[in-house]
Amino acid sequence: MGTFPANGYGLFDMEGNVWEWTESSWQDHPGVHCCCSGSEAGGDLKIIKGGSHLCSPQYCLRFRPAARSPQEASESTSHLGFRCISRNC
Structure with a gap:
């Protein structure tokens, strides 16, 4: 974490x-x-977001957090994960 500066x-x-x-x-x-x-x-289709750097440029030109795509909930790949967040309320 913290590889790049924080966004706005x-x-x-x-x-x-x-x-x-x-x-x-x-x-x-x-x-x-x-x-x-x-x-x-x-x-069984769930939303996946973001983008993997394994995508070819012709297929996935939108490496950004808002990119979204359908994915079968029962399938997985090596470039599909999840993000854990902590809310300090």
């Missing part, structure tokens, strides 16, 4: 070498109201 929000190293799992189910159009529960709306 005080967060370090937001661009890593892995895609990161999120808790959210995949939807083609985020922000559109859905009457279904998350599991019904997204099924």
Whole structure:
């Protein structure tokens, strides 16, 4: 941690070498109201965010924290992980 300076929000190293799992189910159009529960709306597809440096430039030109993609919840790869956070409230 702390490889690069913190961004404007005080967060370090937001661009890593892995895609990161999120808790959210995949939807083609985020922000559109859905009457279904998350599991019904997204099924087994979860959102992964970020980008892996293993992606070829032609495939993954968006190495940034906001990049998002669907991923089967039952699958894993060597460039897919998760981020632990601590909230000091």
